[in-house]
Amino acid sequence: MELYSERGFEQTTVADIAARAGLTERTFFRYFADKREVLFDGAGALQELLVNAVADAPGALAPIDAVAAALQTAGPLFAERREFARQRQRIIAANAELQERELIKLASLAAAIADALRRRGVGDPAADLAAEAGIAVFKITFERWVNEDNQQDFGQLVRESLLELKAVTAGA
Amino acid sequence: MELYSERGFEQTTVADIAARAGLTERTFFRYFADKREVLFDGAGALQELLVNAVADAPGALAPIDAVAAALQTAGPLFAERREFARQRQRIIAANAELQERELIKLASLAAAIADALRRRGVGDPAADLAAEAGIAVFKITFERWVNEDNQQDFGQLVRESLLELKAVTAGA
DNA sequence: GAAACCGATGTCAGTTGCTGTCATCACCCT
C-alpha cells in the first residue's frame, strides 16, 4: 500500500514490493494470487461477517431489511480503520484494473448473501434481487461514508440509503 | 469468439487470434485495448441506446420505471442474436477475468444511466440508487433470458423482474 | 542422535500480454 500510494499501482512493480518486504518476487506470488489481490485481503472476512449477520437477523425481517441489518454490523469494522479505508479507496479509484477486482468481490458478496437469504426461505428471483439491491445500498453508502469530511456513523448512512432505495423503487 | 469457444479464453493466445484473422499480433492491439475487450465491442452502443431511452422516457415515469422502460427497448437487439449472446455468455461464465470486465462495463452503464436520470431532474443519492437497482434488474433478467430453454420475451422478463424488485424492497 | 520429513523460501527459465519505435507500403491529393 505504501508503494501503491507513492507511485501509483501501475508504476509499482512486483519486484519493488518484494524488495521492500525483503522477499522474492516468487514468494509474493505464493501469498497473493496476483498484484491486485493485496488490496483485497480482507474481502473474505467481510463476506463471512455479512453472511453470518444475514443468517442471524431476526426472522421477521423482510429480505432487504435483513441485508440492511447485516450491513450495519459492518459499521464498527470500518470505523476502526477509516484512514486506511480512505487511502485504499484512493488507490482503487485511480486504477481500472483495481475497480474490476473490487466489483467482482462485490459480486461474490452478493452471491453469498443471496445464498444466505435462500437459507432463510426467500424464493428465487427475490433472493438475488434483494442481495443485489443490498449491495447497491452498500456501494452508495460506502462511497458517501468514505468521502464525508465529518465522519458520520456508517449504520446511520445505511439506514438513510435504504430509505432512499425504498422511496425510489416504491409505487406504480 | 471461435477460438475462445474451442479452446477456452486462457488457452487462446493473441498470436492465435491474429493468425486466424490473418493479421499481426501488433495489429490486434491496435483494434482492441486488450485480449478481453474483443468480447465487449458492443458495450458502447448498448450504453448509448439505454441512455437515450432513459432520456426519452415519458416524463411522468418514476426513476426506476424510466430505467425499466429503457431496458425493454434493448429487447429486440438481444432477440436478434440470441445464439450469439448464449455463446458469449458461456465464454464469460468460464473465466473470472472476463467476468471482471463485464462487471465494470455494467458499472459504467449504471453511471451513465444515473447521469441520464439526473438530467431528468432526479436528485442525488436517488439517481445512483435507481440506476444500480435498474442494473440489478438487468443482470437478473438477462441471466434468466439467456438460460431459458423456450425463448421468452425480454421485455416481459424485465417487467416481471421489476415487479419482484418492487415487492422485495417494499414496506416497513 | 541420525535420518527422514516438511513447509517456507530462493533460483531460474520460460510463456504471454502488452507497448514503443521505426520501417514499409498502398492510396490519395495536388
Next chain:
DNA sequence: AGGGTGATGACAGCAACTGACATCGGTTTC
C-alpha cells in the same frame, strides 16, 4: 512525379505470472 497519410508489419523490450527444482531450518520418528 512527388509528397502526405493511415494502416500494417517487424522488432525489441518490460513486467506479470508459472512450473520445476534446490535449499534449509525445524520437527518428528525410530
